Structure formats: C-alpha cells, structure tokens
Amino acid sequence: xxxxxxxxxxxxxxxxxxxxxxxxxxxxxxxxxxxxxxxxxxxxxxxxxxxxxxxxxxxxxxxxxxxxxxxxxxxxxxxxxxxxxxxxxxxxxxxxxxxxxxxxxxxxxxxxxxxxxxxxxxxxxxxxxxxxxxxxxxxxxxxxxxxxxxxxxxxxxxxxxxxxxxxxxxxxxxxxxxxxxxxxxxxxxxxxxxxxxxxxxxxxxxxxxxxxxxxxxxxxxxxxxxxxxxxxxxxxxxxxxxxxxxxxxxxxxxxxxxxxxxxxxxxxxxxxxxxxxxxxxxxxxxxxxxxxxxxxxxxxxxxxxxxxxxxxxxxxxxxxxxxxxxxxxxxxxxxxxxxxxxxxxxxxxxxxxxxxxxxxxxxxxxxxxxxxxxxxxxxxxxxxxxxxxxxxxxxxxxxxxxxxxxxxxxxxxxxxxxxxxxxxxxxxxxxxxxxxxxxxxxxxxxxxxxxxxxxxxxxxxxxxxxxxxxxxxxxxxxxxxxxxxxxxxxxxxxxxxxxxxxxxxxxxxxxxxxxxxxxxxxxxxxxxxxxxxxxxxxxxxxxxxxxxxxxxxxxxxxxxxxxxxxxxx
Amino acid sequence: xxxxxxxxxxxxxxxxxxxxxxxxxxxxxxxxxxxxxxxxxxxxxxxxxxxxxxxxxxxxxxxxxxxxxxxxxxxxxxxxxxxxxxxxxxxxxxxxxxxxxxxxxxxxxxxxxxxxxxxxxxxxxxxxxxxxxxxxxxxxxxxxxxxxxxxxxxxxxxxxxxxxxxxxxxxxxxxxxxxxxxxxxxxxxxxxxxxxxxxxxxxxxxxxxxxxxxxxxxxxxxxxxxxxxxxxxxxxxxxxxxxxxxxxxxxxxxxxxxxxxxxxxxxxxxxxxxxxxxxxxxxxxxx
Numbered sequence: 001x002x003x004x005x006x007x008x009x010x011x012x013x014x015x016x017x018x019x020x021x022x023x024x025x026x027x028x029x030x031x032x033x034x035x036x037x038x039x040x041x042x043x044x045x046x047x048x049x050x051x052x053x054x055x056x057x058x059x060x061x062x063x064x065x066x067x068x069x070x071x072x073x074x075x076x077x078x079x080x081x082x083x084x085x086x087x088x089x090x091x092x093x094x095x096x097x098x099x100x101x102x103x104x105x106x107x108x109x110x111x112x113x114x115x116x117x118x119x120x121x122x123x124x125x126x127x128x129x130x131x132x133x134x135x136x137x138x139x140x141x142x143x144x145x146x147x148x149x150x151x152x153x154x155x156x157x158x159x160x161x162x163x164x165x166x167x168x169x170x171x172x173x174x175x176x177x178x179x180x181x182x183x184x185x186x187x188x189x190x191x192x193x194x195x196x197x198x199x200x201x202x203x204x205x206x207x208x209x210x211x212x213x214x215x216x217x218x219x220x221x222x223x224x225x226x227x228x229x230x231x232x233x234x235x236x237x238x239x240x241x242x243x244x245x246x247x248x249x250x251x252x253x254x255x256x257x258x259x260x261x262x263x264x265x266x267x268x269x270x271x272x273x274x275x276x277x278x279x280x281x282x283x284x285x286x287x288x289x290x291x292x293x294x295x296x297x298x299x300x301x302x303x304x305x306x307x308x309x310x311x312x313x314x315x316x317x318x319x320x321x322x323x324x325x326x327x328x329x330x331x332x333x334x335x336x337x338x339x340x341x342x343x344x345x346x347x348x349x350x351x352x353x354x355x356x357x358x359x360x361x362x363x364x365x366x367x368x369x370x371x372x373x374x375x376x377x378x379x380x381x382x383x384x385x386x387x388x389x390x391x392x393x394x395x396x397x398x399x400x401x402x403x404x405x406x407x408x409x410x411x412x413x414x415x416x417x418x419x420x421x422x423x424x425x426x427x428x429x430x431x432x433x434x435x436x437x438x439x440x441x442x443x444x445x446x447x448x449x450x451x452x453x454x455x456x457x458x459x460x461x462x463x464x465x466x467x468x469x470x471x472x473x474x475x476x477x478x479x480x481x482x483x484x485x486x487x488x489x490x491x492x493x494x495x496x497x498x499x500x501x502x503x504x505x506x507x508x509x510x511x512x513x514x515x516x517x518x519x520x521x522x523x524x525x526x527x528x529x530x531x532x533x534x535x536x537x538x539x540x541x542x543x544x545x546x547x548x549x550x551x552x553x554x555x556x557x558x559x560x561x562x563x564x565x566x567x568x569x
Numbered sequence: 570x571x572x573x574x575x576x577x578x579x580x581x582x583x584x585x586x587x588x589x590x591x592x593x594x595x596x597x598x599x600x601x602x603x604x605x606x607x608x609x610x611x612x613x614x615x616x617x618x619x620x621x622x623x624x625x626x627x628x629x630x631x632x633x634x635x636x637x638x639x640x641x642x643x644x645x646x647x648x649x650x651x652x653x654x655x656x657x658x659x660x661x662x663x664x665x666x667x668x669x670x671x672x673x674x675x676x677x678x679x680x681x682x683x684x685x686x687x688x689x690x691x692x693x694x695x696x697x698x699x700x701x702x703x704x705x706x707x708x709x710x711x712x713x714x715x716x717x718x719x720x721x722x723x724x725x726x727x728x729x730x731x732x733x734x735x736x737x738x739x740x741x742x743x744x745x746x747x748x749x750x751x752x753x754x755x756x757x758x759x760x761x762x763x764x765x766x767x768x769x770x771x772x773x774x775x776x777x778x779x780x781x782x783x784x785x786x787x788x789x790x791x792x793x794x795x796x797x798x799x800x801x802x803x804x805x806x807x808x809x810x811x812x813x814x815x816x817x818x819x820x821x822x823x824x825x826x827x828x829x830x831x832x833x834x835x836x837x838x839x840x841x842x843x844x845x846x847x848x849x850x851x852x853x854x855x856x
Contacts, residue, residue, distance in 0.1 A: 028856070031856055032856055194855075195855075195856050196851065196854040196855055196856065197854055197855075197856050198854040202854065206847070206850060206851055209847050209850070210847060214653070215649065215652070215653050217649065230850075234844070234845055234847075234850055236838070236839055236842050236844045237839060237844055238839065241652045241653060241835065243652065245645075245678075246674070246675070246678040247674065249642065249645070249674075250645040250648070250675060250678070253638070253639070253642040253645035253646050253649065254645040254646065254648045254649030254652075255649055256638075256646060256649060257615070257636070257645065257646040257647060257648060257649025257650035257651075257653065258649035258650065258652070258653035259649075260636060260646070260649075260650060261613075261649070261650040261653040261654040261657065262653070262654065263653040263654075265649070265653070279639055280639065280642070282639075283638055283639050283642075287636075287638075370856060373851070373855070374851065376847060376848055376851065391610075391631075391632070405634075407610065407611070407613050407634040407650070407654065407657050408608075408610060408611050408654065408656070408657060409610060410608075410610055411610070412609070412610050412632040412633060412634045412635070413634070413635070414625055414626060414634075414635035414636065414637050415634075415635070415636045415637070415638075416635075416636075416637045417637060417638050417639050418618075418637060420637075421574070421576045421577070423574065424635065424637070425574050425576065425577040425626050426577060426578070426579055426623070426626060426637065427576045427577060427578060428578055429576060429578075432576070
C-alpha cells in the first residue's frame with residue numbers, strides 16, 4: 001500500500017453537529033502521538049445551524065497550510081455531501097452519515113454515526129466513530145486513538161473510556177468492511193521540543209501579555225472576539241485592566257488614554273472595527289501615544305464576509321487615517337508567529353511611541369496547530385523612554401523621538417491631536433508642521449530590523465508572500481524546488497512597515513517579485529512597487545486560503561513568462 | 570500651555586463665557602490640589618474639539634497634564650486614562666456640540682460604569698468654532714447658519730438627560746460666577762463617581778444669551794437662572810427631575826447619588842478572582 005506522509009480530512013455538516021470539535025479532536029489526537037496537525041474552519045455567521053465545515057491536515061512534518069484536495073470527506077448531511085464532493089482528490093473517500101442516501105456513487109460508504117455511538121453506550125462518542133473510520137482509511141494505527149482516549153478520559157471514569165473504545169472499534173470495523181483505503185500513514189517522529197496546541201487568536205493574546213500588556217479594551221467582533229475573552233478572563237491584577245467597550249471608537253480612544261497615562265495598551269478588532277478606529281489611530285500617531293491595534297482580517301468591505309479569510313486590509317493598515325501617516329504594520333504568517341508578532345507589536349509601540357497595527361487574519365486566528373512552546377523568559381519586553389526631569393519640559397521638541405512624561409510626575413504637557421509646538425500647544429506655523437511631520441516619520445527608522453527569510457537569493461525571480469499566505473506559498477516554493485525550478489528565490493518577513501531595509505534592497509534588484517495574496521487589488525505588490533520593486537501579485541478572493549499545488553503552477557507560469565520575456569529582450 | 574505662549578494662536582472672542590469657565594477650573598484644580606496635598610501634575614484635563622477644547626491650553630499657574638484629542642471622544646480617552654491610573658484626578662472639558670452631539674454615545678456607558686471623573690460641559694447652544702451652526706441645545710425654530718429657516722428639531726434638556734441615564738453627580742453652573750462654579754467643579758472632582766457640571770457659557774458672537782440668563786429688570790426681562798433652593802434634597806431623584814423640568818435653569822448641585830465607581834468595583838474583583846499566571850495560561854494549551 002502507498003505510504004503517505006500527510007492527509008486532509010474535512011468534516012462538513014450543520015453548525016452544532018460537532019463538526020468543529022471533530023477537526024480539532026483529530027488534530028489533537030495526531031499531535032499527541034507525534035504527528036503535526038493544523039485545522040481550518042469556516043462557519044456561517046450565526047449561533048447555531050447553517051452549513052459548517054472544518055478540516056484537519058495531519059502530517060509527519062510541521063504543517064504549513066490547510067493543504068490541497070480532500071482525502072477523506074466526512075459528510076454529516078446530504079447538503080454537505082453535495083457541496084464538498086467536488087473537493088475530493090482522485091483517491092479520496094467519502095464517509096457519509098447513513099441518515100441519507102447519496103444520489104451519486106463511487107468511493108464512498110455510509111455509517112450510522114449516532115446509532116453506533118448509542119450502541120457504544122454514549123451518544124457523545126459519535127466523533128470517535130468517525131475517528132475510528134478515518135484511522136482505518138489512512139492506515140493510522142488504532143492504538144494511537146486508544147492511547148488518546150485513556151489520556152483524555154480516564155480521570156472521568158472507566159465507563160466513558162469503554163464507550164469511546166467501543167465507538168472507535170465500530171467506526172474502524174465499519175471502514176474495514178469496505179475495500180476503500182487511501183494509503184498508509186508513515187509513523188510519526190515525536191518532536192523533542194516542548195509543544196503547545198493553540199489558535200492564532202490565543203497566541204496573539206499570550207504574546208502581547210508576554211511583552212507586558214497592561215490594559216486591554218475591545219468590542220466583540222468576529223473573528224477577533226477570542227482575544228477579548230482571553231483578556232477579560234486573565235488580564236487581572238493591580239495596575240491591569242481588561243474591559244468590553246461600547247464601540248470600536250471607544251476601544252481605540254480609551255487605549256490611547258491608557259497609553260497616555262503610561263500603560264502598555266491594546267485592542268483587537270476586525271475590518272469594520274478598524275474602519276471605525278481610523279480617526280483614533282491618526283490621533284495616536286499625531287499625539288505620539290504608544291498602543292497596539294490587532295486587526296484580524298476577514299472578507300470586506302462593510303460587513304463583508306465575517307467568517308471568511310482575506311488579506312484585504314493592508315492598504316488600510318498602512319494608512320488608516322486621513323493626513324500624512326504611515327503606521328507600522330506587522331503581519332504574522334503562522335500560528336507560532338502570531339505569538340511573537342504580538343510581542344513585537346507591543347515593543348514597537350513602546351520603542352517609537354505611537355500606534356502599531358498587528359495584521360492577523362481569520363485563517364490564522366481560528367487555526368489550531370501544534371507549535372513549539374514559546375519560552376516566556378526569552379520574550380523581550382521594551383518600555384518607552386520616560387521623562388524624569390523637572391517641570392517646563394518641551395515634550396515635542398526636536399526632530400526625533402524624545403522621552404515621554406507621564407501624568408503624576410513633573411513635565412506636564414498637552415498631548416495634542418492638533419498640530420502643536422514643542423509644549424503641545426496648538427499652532428499653525430508652517431515651520432512647526434514641517435518639524436512635527438518630520439519628527440513623526442523619522443521615528444519609523446527605530447523599527448527597521450533586518451529580520452527576514454531568504455533562500456536561493458541569487459535567482460532573478462522571487463516569491464514574496466505576506467501574512468497567512470506564507471504557508472501555502474512556502475509549500476508551493478518547495479514543490480517547485482523539488483521539480484527542479486532554479487530561477488525562483490524565496491523571501492519572507494512579518495515586518496511589513498518598515499520592511500527590513502536589506503531585504504528591500506535585495507528585492508529592488510530582482511527582475512520579478514511574485515506576491516501571492518488574498519485580495520483583488522494586489523495590495524502588497526502595489527506597496528512594493530511604490531518602494532521601487534518590480535512586483536506582481538497572484539491574487540485570490542474566494543474567502544479561502546490558497547491551495548499550494550495550484551499556487552505552485554501559477555508561480556511557475558508567471559516566472560516562465562518572465563523568463564521568455566527576458567530571452568526576447 | 571500658557572496664555573503667554575507666543576506661538577499659540579487661538580483666541581476666544583471678547584466676553585466668551587469660556588473665560589469664566591477656565592478661571593473656575595483653575596480655582597477647582599488648585600483647591601483640589603491643595604486639599605489633597607497633591608502636585609498639580611496628578612490632575613489630567615482632557616478636552617475635545619471646539620471653542621471649549623482650547624480651554625486645556627489656557628490654564629494659568631502650575632500646570633496639570635492635558636490632552637487635546639479629537640471631536641467627541643473626551644469621555645473614552647478619560648475612561649482609558651482613569652482606569653489605567655485610578656489615582657489620577659481626571660477632568661473632561663467639552664462643549665455642547667462635542668459632548669451632546671458627536672460624543673453623545675459615550676455618556677450613558679460612563680454613567681452606567683460610574684466612572685470616577687468630573688466633566689465640565691460648556692453649553693452655549695451653538696457651534697462657535699465652525700461659525701454658528703445649531704447644536705442639540707439650540708431651541709426649536711431658532712435661525713442659525715445651518716438652520717436658515719428655523720431649527721426643525723426640539724432642544725435637548727441636558728440635565729434631565731443626565732438624570733435619566735443615571736449620572737451620579739449632576740450640577741448646573743453659570744460662567745459669569747467663576748468662584749461659585751469653581752466650588753461646583755471641586756465638588757464634582759470630590760464626588761466618587763461620574764460627575765457632570767453643566768455650565769451655561771454664552772457665545773457673544775453667535776448666541777449671546779447673557780441678558781436672558783441674568784435677566785434685565787429695566788427691560789422687564791426675567792432671569793432664566795435661579796439658585797437651587799436650600800430646601801432641595803440632592804439625593805431625591807424625583808425632586809431633581811422637577812427642578813430641571815421647567816424653562817428655567819437651576820444653578821447649584823441638582824443630584825447626587827453614592828454608589829461604587831468602576832475603579833472600586835475593579836479593586837473588589839481583583840481581590841475576589843484567582844488569577845492564573847501567564848505561564849499557567851500558556852501551560853493550559855500544552856499537548
């Protein structure tokens with residue numbers, strides 16, 4: 001039987017049918033025994049019901065993306081069956097709930113999930129019936145499932161363990177009775193480092209706390225709400241404050257108030273909330289107040305696609321406010337990077353005394369993945385330069401960053417959103433507007449860091465993804481390398497503004513920079529072109545992430561066209 | 570942040586009520602500072618945009634901290650500053666346009682939270698800085714630059730509104746009596762909760778109401794303002810409602826209610842909740 005090193009399982013059904021928990025359970029089981037797992041979910045914007053699907057990709061190596069075609073589709077109702085059957089790969093198998101009879105036939109079979117669960121002794125074990133069937137189809141030893149059950153449920157009593165064991169066995173034998181197989185999963189190599197299984201939103205919450213976050217104020221919005229919930233539950237103690245605001249306008253202006261008072265402060269939102277925060281972000285830039293705004297991108301504009309993924313807020317993140325602004329932006333490209341990006345955003349805000357936007361996205365925020373466990377003792381904590389002198393201080397003096405006075409101590413000034421003089425008093429003098437504008441932009445240089453990935457950097461063409469498209473692009477790049485494509489290099493950074501100067505310098509020398517990104521306009525390539533890079537986008541705006549294999553052929557095609565052009569020239 | 574700054578190029582019109590409010594705020598802040606033996610830098614004045622907003626730049630003597638933010642958002646900025654540093658004395662200064670029109674959405678949440686700050690609202694019944702448009706407190710039918718045929722909506726009764734949303738300290742003042750107003754502002758600062766001192770502060774250019782407010786015996790004009798009677802029970806909400814529900818404006822403390830402020834509730838919560846260390850939060854996601 002064919003050996004496989006990874007497979008993709010999709011669970012599709014109605015919200016409330018346990019679809020979400022099934023994918024997460026599978027990823028956790030797999031990670032528990034040493035595989036790597038990653039989930040992808042998309043649900044309707046409603047509390048219960050509606051078509052929902054999640055998938056898990058299980059691999060012997062760390063997983064970079066939700067993957068390509070589906071290997072096993074678990075369809076819990078006929079609608080789900082019809083909607084998702086097209087995404088099945090040529091060797092894929094559909095396991096459907098026998099409550100319905102599909103109109104088509106092929107590599108598929110039915111199992112009465114609920115009935116088998118009831119027979120096992122507990123209706124709640126329906127998920128385990130599915131897991132048993134899956135394990136059989138992909139040739140994963142059933143022992144792994146059994147170990148997981150013992151680890152997970154023994155503390156809750158032998159009866160629960162027994163029911164789950166029976167459920168696994170009946171699912172497995174149900175699948176074994178068919179002739180379908182999709183290969184044999186290679187045994188896992190358990191990582192030697194400590195691991196944690198976490199979602200992007202939670203990683204952002206923990207990363208910001210690791211860098212010393214003290215005040216969090218946010219308004220509920222999909223898909224950023226879990227950050228608010230983590231803070232409300234955990235950001236408690238002397239000098240700390242977490243609160244649900246009355247609107248995103250209140251969120252941004254109140255964290256500015258907290259930042260002004262000396263605290264490390266943050267809010268998190270998604271597209272519509274970022275739109276409401278526009279004026280406030282301009283205020284933080286103008287008055288030079290440290291604060292972090294997390295924007296978990298979803299499909300836009302307006303209410304858009306609240307539960308789908310997109311990378312279409314880059315333009316807005318860079319210049320959210322009217323007037324001359326260029327806000328520092330960090331965009332993590334994986335769940336692990338969500339943690340470090342959030343810590344970096346906190347540090348950047350403190351370092352340059354202004355607002356920083358962390359640009360996450362739905363596909364990362366809701367993705368559960370096993371990652372190397374962050375070592376909290378190694379997370380840097382930067383704190384703003386604070387003024388410690390006597391009264392009469394000119395807070396906005398000069399053309400560069402200066403220490404910030406804090407209320408309660410000498411050095412009273414007016415933090416001003418109107419153009420101001422060195423004391424913070426409103427003025428309209430041309431010389432002051434020149435000085436203050438220069439001052440605000442000069443501080444961006446403090447954030448320039450040459451931290452980026454570069455591979456095959458002699459090639460004249462480079463793939464340069466950003467944010468969540470990093471994973472599928474990396475897989476595509478590795479596919480091309482394996483195919484022997486030589487003229488394509490790789491660059492990546494989560495530091496979007498300012499870009500690592502050395503990386504920018506290298507990109508400017510390329511004949512073509514290919515940017516895979518999930519938006520219509522090609523926002524990152526336009527940004528790069530503005531910086532003097534010959535960049536072109538591969539865009540997708542389906543609300544879903546790229547599929548690596550299709551992306552690889554796009555990249556190859558673009559790079560090939562370029563090569564022919566170069567020959568003719 | 571001094572009137573003497575030659576670069577500072579904003580000027581109020583002669584006779585503007587905001588001069589008196591500025592003086593009253595100086596009295597209030599100085600009295601608060603000396604009473605609590607705190608440096609002036611422990612007070613923070615947060616201003617919005619409009620004629621009133623420029624009050625933050627004109628305070629004489631030892632300076633408090635200031636924040637001249639954006640239109641309508643004084644309250645959330647104050648909310649963040651106060652909850653970040655509850656030991657600070659946070660004061661909001663705003664006009665009727667800033668506070669009651671664009672900033673209206675922020676009043677009720679702070680009233681519900683009973684945020685321990687003091688708001689000084691300067692009401693001139695008009696948008697002055699943008700040259701004479703109607704505001705929420707402009708009367709029905711009044712002709713302004715933006716209501717050339719008369720205002721089509723009725724005027725808001727701010728004191729009645731504050732009462733209805735549960736503001737825990739409500740006072741009403743008059744800009745021409747800075748000493749008295751200073752005492753009201755100081756009382757607002759001393760109140761442990763959300764306090765609003767609503768001040769009639771006329772605009773001599775677009776809505777000169779001095780004569781109506783003070784009255785003019787020679788012309789037979791009855792004054793609109795009157796002192797809150799000594800017999801008024803400030804803790805009686807119904808009495809307060811009656812007091813503010815006439816065409817006249819009472820001057821003095823209208824209503825006062827003692828209940829825990831948000832920072833006190835936060836301290837109570839901090840004492841009650843068992844907090845997980847960051848390491849424990851992270852460990853919670855272990856495989």
